[in-house]
Amino acid sequence: MILRALVAAGGLLAAPALADTAWVTNQSSGDVSVVDLEGKTVTATIPVAGQPAGVAAAPDGRHVYIVSPDTRTITEIDTDKRAVSRTLTLDDGGPTGIAVAPDGGRLYVTDWYEARVFVIDRAALKLIDEIEVGTSPSGIAVTPDGKRLVTADRDDDQVSIIDLATGTRRIVKTGERPFGVTIDAAGERAYTADVGTDTVTVINLESGTVIGQIPTGERPYAVALAQGKGFATDQYAETITVFDIETFEVIETLDSGEYPEGIATTADGKRIVFANWFSNSIWVIDAATFELIAEIEVGDGPRAFGQFLTAD
Amino acid sequence: MKLWTLALGFAVIAAPMVAEAHGPTRQKITITQEVAAPPDEVWARVGDFQDMSWHPAVHSTTGENGNEIDATRVLTLGEEGGPTIAEVLYKYRREKRSYSYRITAVEVDVLPVTNYSSHVTVKDGADGGSLVEWKGAFYRGYPNNDPPEHLNDEAAIKAVTGVYEAGLEALAAEFAETQ
Numbered sequence A: 001m002i003l004r005a006l007v008a009a010g011g012l013l014a015a016p017a018l019a020d021t022a023w024v025t026n027q028s029s030g031d032v033s034v035v036d037l038e039g040k041t042v043t044a045t046i047p048v049a050g051q052p053a054g055v056a057a058a059p060d061g062r063h064v065y066i067v068s069p070d071t072r073t074i075t076e077i078d079t080d081k082r083a084v085s086r087t088l089t090l091d092d093g094g095p096t097g098i099a100v101a102p103d104g105g106r107l108y109v110t111d112w113y114e115a116r117v118f119v120i121d122r123a124a125l126k127l128i129d130e131i132e133v134g135t136s137p138s139g140i141a142v143t144p145d146g147k148r149l150v151t152a153d154r155d156d157d158q159v160s161i162i163d164l165a166t167g168t169r170r171i172v173k174t175g176e177r178p179f180g181v182t183i184d185a186a187g188e189r190a191y192t193a194d195v196g197t198d199t200v201t202v203i204n205l206e207s208g209t210v211i212g213q214i215p216t217g218e219r220p221y222a223v224a225l226a227q228g229k230g231f232a233t234d235q236y237a238e239t240i241t242v243f244d245i246e247t248f249e250v251i252e253t254l255d256s257g258e259y260p261e262g263i264a265t266t267a268d269g270k271r272i273v274f275a276n277w278f279s280n281s282i283w284v285i286d287a288a289t290f291e292l293i294a295e296i297e298v299g300d301g302p303r304a305f306g307q308f309l310t311a312d
Numbered sequence B: 001m002k003l004w005t006l007a008l009g010f011a012v013i014a015a016p017m018v019a020e021a022h023g024p025t026r027q028k029i030t031i032t033q034e035v036a037a038p039p040d041e042v043w044a045r046v047g048d049f050q051d052m053s054w055h056p057a058v059h060s061t062t063g064e065n066g067n068e069i070d071a072t073r074v075l076t077l078g079e080e081g082g083p084t085i086a087e088v089l090y091k092y093r094r095e096k097r098s099y100s101y102r103i104t105a106v107e108v109d110v111l112p113v114t115n116y117s118s119h120v121t122v123k124d125g126a127d128g129g130s131l132v133e134w135k136g137a138f139y140r141g142y143p144n145n146d147p148p149e150h151l152n153d154e155a156a157i158k159a160v161t162g163v164y165e166a167g168l169e170a171l172a173a174e175f176a177e178t179q
Helices: A002-007 B039-046 B153-178
Strands: A020-026 A031-036 A041-047 A054-057 A063-068 A073-078 A083-089 A095-100 A106-111 A116-121 A126-132 A137-142 A148-153 A158-163 A169-173 A178-183 A189-194 A199-204 A209-215 A220-226 A229-234 A239-244 A250-255 A260-265 A271-276 A281-286 A292-297 A305-307 A309-311 B027-035 B058-064 B072-077 B084-093 B098-105 B113-124 B130-140
Touching: A020 A054, A020 A063, A020 A260, A020 A271, A041 A292, A054 A106, A063 A095, A073 A095, A095 A148, A095 A305, A106 A137, A116 A137, A137 A189, A148 A178, A158 A178, A158 A189, A169 A209, A178 A220, A189 A220, A189 A229, A199 A220, A209 A239, A220 A271, A229 A260, A229 A271, A239 A260, A260 A305, B027 B153, B039 B113, B039 B130, B039 B153, B113 B153, B130 B153
Parallel strands: A054 A095, A054 A305, A095 A137, A137 A178, A220 A260
Antiparallel strands: A020 A031, A020 A309, A031 A041, A054 A063, A063 A073, A073 A083, A095 A106, A106 A116, A116 A126, A137 A148, A148 A158, A158 A169, A178 A189, A189 A199, A199 A209, A220 A229, A229 A239, A239 A250, A260 A271, A271 A281, A281 A292, B027 B130, B058 B072, B072 B084, B084 B098, B098 B113, B113 B130
C-alpha cells in the first residue's frame, strides 16, 4: 500500500515487476474496459451509469472510482470482483475529474459547471463538503502528502492550489485552458496541459510560481511523468510530446493513435499508457526507449481521464 | 439553402454560444463512401483545402496559404452572402491523401456543434476505385447539462452526419457521371 502511494504519481522507486491493470473509461460505449497490461488483453468490460470520463484508482488498489458527468454519477468499482460495488448520484453539477486522497479517506471531484470541488467521504460514499475553485475545473490531483489539492480551472486559465488543512486557496496563471493536471512524486510540482496555447505549464507548488513552459503538439490533454521526462498527449496532433523535466526542452515527438487523451505511468515507472479516443485503443510505450510495447483495443471513446492504473 | 441546417432539412434555431466552452461528452462519427474513380483523381477533387466546391451546400471557398499547415478558409454556404464557417488546416499528408482541419468560427444555428475537428482521407477502394472517409469529432452546441433538444448530442450527430452524407453522395454522383 505504501509503495503504491509513493509511486502513484510516477516515482522512480526500485520495485519488482508489477502486474498493472488499466481501468479505461469508454465515454461513448458507457463502460469501463479492464485491461491486463502484461497479457495485453481486455479481461472484463464493466457497464456503468452514464458516459464516463474521469477515473481515479484508490491508493490501496481496492477500488477504482469512475465519474460520468451527464448522469452526475460517481461509480465505485471493486477491483477484485471487477464489478460495480456502489454508486453516488450528485444532485447537480457536472462531475468531471477525480482524485483520491493518498490516505484513501476522501474523493475529490471537479464540477465542470459550478466552479467547485465536491468532497466525498469514501467510506460512506457521501458528499460532505464543497471547495470553491475557478471556472470549469477539469483535472485534479492531490500531493502525495495529502496536504495540497490542485485543480486545473480551464476557463480561468489557472490552477487553484488548495491547502487542505486551512482551506486557503492560491491561484497561479497557466497557459490558456488547462485541462489535465499532474503532480510529481515529490509533491513539488504540478504540470498542466494547456489546450488553448498548446503548452505544458510547470508550477512550483510551494512558491506558487510558474517555473517552466513547454511547447506541445496541438490540443494537449494531460501529462504523465516517467524516467525524468514528461509525456503530453496531443489530441489534434496525434502525437506524444516528450520533454525533459529539468531543462524543459522537448526531447522527442512520438506518434500516437487518433486523439490521444488520458495518460498515466505504470507503478514501476518504466512505461506510459494512454488512451486513443478516436481509435478506441490504449497504447503502452517504453518510457526509456519510446518503443511501442502494446496496442490494445478497448471500448468506444476511451478517455481515461485521471489515474487509471492499478498494480497487483 | 442558406444554412447547412436548411440545406440538409433541419430546423433553424438560434442560440448564443460561448466559443470555447463545451459539453461533457465529445461525439465522433465516421462516414465512408465508395467512389468509382482512381484515388488520385478523387484526391485531386477533394484534396485542395481551398476548394470545397465538391460539396453541394458550399457556395464558395475563400482562404489563405493553400494547403500549408495553419492555412485558413471561409466557406460560404448556399448562396452569396450566405452563412459562413471559418476553418483552419492543421494536418496535411499528401502521401496518405489525408488532411485534418477544425472550425474556428461558426454559429450554432448554422451547425449545432462546438470544438469541431474533421478529417478527410481518400483510401484505395475496390476494383481500382476509391473509398473516401470523412471523420468528425465535436461537442454538442449546448455546453451545459440538460441541453435543449435542438442543441443536444443527437442533434449534433444528426447535423454532422447529414453534412457528410450529402457531400460524399454528391462526390460519388459526380464521378459516376464522368466515368
